[in-house]
Amino acid sequence: MKKKIYVHVADDHKIVIEGIIAVINTDNEIAINGYSLTGEEVIDFFDKKGNRVDVLILDITMPILDGIEVLRHFKENKINQKVIILSSYDDIKIVEEVLKLGCKGYITKNSAGEHIVNAIKAVANGEQYFSNDIQKSLFTTFSGQQVSQKGDVPDKFLIDSLTEREVDVIRLIVKEYSSQEIADELNVSTRTVETHRKNLIKKLKVKNSVGLAMYAVKNKIV
Amino acid sequence: MKKKIYVHVADDHKIVIEGIIAVINTDNEIAINGYSLTGEEVIDFFDKKGNRVDVLILDITMPILDGIEVLRHFKENKINQKVIILSSYDDIKIVEEVLKLGCKGYITKNSAGEHIVNAIKAVANGEQYFSNDIQKSLFTTFSGQQVSQKGDVPDKFLIDSLTEREVDVIRLIVKEYSSQEIADELNVSTRTVETHRKNLIKKLKVKNSVGLAMYAVKNKIV
DNA sequence: TTTCATCTACGTATTTATACGTAGATGTCT
DNA sequence: AGACATCTACGTATAAATACGTAGATGAAA
Numbered sequence: 001m002k003k004k005i006y007v008h009v010a011d012d013h014k015i016v017i018e019g020i021i022a023v024i025n026t027d028n029e030i031a032i033n034g035y036s037l038t039g040e041e042v043i044d045f046f047d048k049k050g051n052r053v054d055v056l057i058l059d060i061t062m063p064i065l066d067g068i069e070v071l072r073h074f075k076e077n078k079i080n081q082k083v084i085i086l087s088s089y090d091d092i093k094i095v096e097e098v099l100k101l102g103c104k105g106y107i108t109k110n111s112a113g114e115h116i117v118n119a120i121k122a123v124a125n126g127e128q129y130f131s132n133d134i135q136k137s138l139f140t141t142f143s144g145q146q147v148s149q150k151g152d153v154p155d156k157f158l159i160d161s162l163t164e165r166e167v168d169v170i171r172l173i174v175k176e177y178s179s180q181e182i183a184d185e186l187n188v189s190t191r192t193v194e195t196h197r198k199n200l201i202k203k204l205k206v207k208n209s210v211g212l213a214m215y216a217v218k219n220k221i222v
Numbered sequence: 223m224k225k226k227i228y229v230h231v232a233d234d235h236k237i238v239i240e241g242i243i244a245v246i247n248t249d250n251e252i253a254i255n256g257y258s259l260t261g262e263e264v265i266d267f268f269d270k271k272g273n274r275v276d277v278l279i280l281d282i283t284m285p286i287l288d289g290i291e292v293l294r295h296f297k298e299n300k301i302n303q304k305v306i307i308l309s310s311y312d313d314i315k316i317v318e319e320v321l322k323l324g325c326k327g328y329i330t331k332n333s334a335g336e337h338i339v340n341a342i343k344a345v346a347n348g349e350q351y352f353s354n355d356i357q358k359s360l361f362t363t364f365s366g367q368q369v370s371q372k373g374d375v376p377d378k379f380l381i382d383s384l385t386e387r388e389v390d391v392i393r394l395i396v397k398e399y400s401s402q403e404i405a406d407e408l409n410v411s412t413r414t415v416e417t418h419r420k421n422l423i424k425k426l427k428v429k430n431s432v433g434l435a436m437y438a439v440k441n442k443i444v
Numbered sequence: 445t446t447t448c449a450t451c452t453a454c455g456t457a458t459t460t461a462t463a464c465g466t467a468g469a470t471g472t473c474t
Numbered sequence: 475a476g477a478c479a480t481c482t483a484c485g486t487a488t489a490a491a492t493a494c495g496t497a498g499a500t501g502a503a504a
Contacts, residue, residue, distance in 0.1 A: 013310070013331040015338070019241020088235070109235040116237070163450060174436065176429040178490065190490095191453050198492070207398040208460090209491075213432045214396065217439060385480060400460065412460095413483050420462070430490090431461075 005029055005124045010036040011059040020057060023113035030120055038062050039070045046079055054124045060087040071101035082123050105129035169196040174213045227251055227346045232258040233281040245335035252342055260284050261292045268301055276346045282309040293323035304345050327351040391418040396435045
């Protein structure tokens with residue numbers, strides 16, 4: 001008999017975890033090793049306790065530490081663990097980010113259960129796996145404009161590239177402050193705020209302040 | 223043997239549906255009648271096709287028509303169907319709203335599977351059922367505790383007051399369109415768009431377009 | 445020491461957004 | 475018939491944001 005594939009599931013919704021476990025149990029090559037409800041628990045499990053499994057199923061949205069931060073922790077601490085992201089988002093920016101952080105698969109919560117099983121087997125086998133919708137997004141991204149991902153591109157993601165001050169500004173933009181109000185709040189001139197705003201729009205590749213706000217909430221800068 | 227309790231599940235995430243089905247199947251008093259992936263499918267099932275089940279498990283967040291709109295449709299068309307809301311939100315305003323719309327139970331996705339089973343049985347039996355966290359929220363609200371909103375009148379659900387056209391506009395604002403671009407898209411003049419924008423800002427009590435976008439995403443207008 | 449990123453600020457010009465307002469056309473409900 | 479909401483559009487005016495720039499001060503890093 002084949003060796004079992006061991007899986008750990010991290011999601012803040014118990015129901016989702018139970019669903020995944022139910023789905024996984026339909027396949028007798030795969031077994032559940034444990035689960036976590038927060039990013040903190042995940043790190044505790046893998047880092048402090050030194051556990052490893054064949055595949056970690058990781059949700060993006062979790063309290064305390066989200067999935068991206070978990071991946072970042074893994075990377076920084078050179079914890080070698082195959083990860084499949086299971087997320088509600090099909091935002092290409094998030095996909096790109098987690099890919100750079102070394103995750104091996106990405107499936108959306110819209111996927112049918114069998115896709116999860118397939119994803120687990122593929123990743124456990126050293127391959128990569130992406131949902132159809134994600135593949136489409138990736139395709140349009142990589143075919144449209146070149147995202148140059150050869151060699152060692154400095155793995156600075158957009159969000160990381162923001163300076164402290166820029167984060168200050170974007171936070172206040174989200175709170176519906178005008179440049180004038182932001183200037184008063186930060187004790188700088190409106191010109192400065194406008195410069196920051198301008199640079200933010202360029203950096204984050206959005207069209208206007210609404211785009212900044214949307215980016216900020218999507219990426220939990222707020 | 224007791225009569226089976228028939229349940230219909232509506233959620234846009236297949237995994238969640240599979241999870242619920244798996245949980246429900248652990249109890250042999252309850253059976254699945256069918257499931258829906260959008261609010262439209264739900265209405266199709268109950269209204270057009272005239273089906274009824276003992277309990278409908280209904281997610282709030284769904285494309286095309288969300289759970290609240292489904293409840294509203296039920297109420298307006300006098301469709302008598304017991305509903306349990308299954309939601310990620312523990313926002314008390316949403317809870318109050320769905321209660322007014324006649325839903326009989328509310329459980330959060332954090333709940334363990336057994337709670338769903340209990341909720342289904344309670345509601346099928348004519349009772350109400352709420353998750354612990356929801357009960358707490360309701361308690362603090364109704365026990366006179368002011369909800370930290372500096373004594374505001376509990377503003378009706380602003381979102382209801384939006385006209386179709388206003389929703390069109392706010393959706394495009396979220397997509398970072400300018401008034402000009404929105405005008406082109408909707409085939410009206412920029413003046414009209416600006417009027418809608420102005421009215422939206424007033425109606426939703428926000429300060430600017432960023433506020434509109436934030437409101438839209440928070441309240442899932444998008 | 446030099447280089448570099450960052451924060452800061454200003455110049456000029458144009459485009460958008462916001463704040464007041466009015467008002468006709470249309471359809472719906474009573 | 476009348477009341478009403480909605481969608482549409484315009485007038486005038488100011489405030490704010492965006493698009494191009496440049497550039498000094500500062501502190502950290504190479």
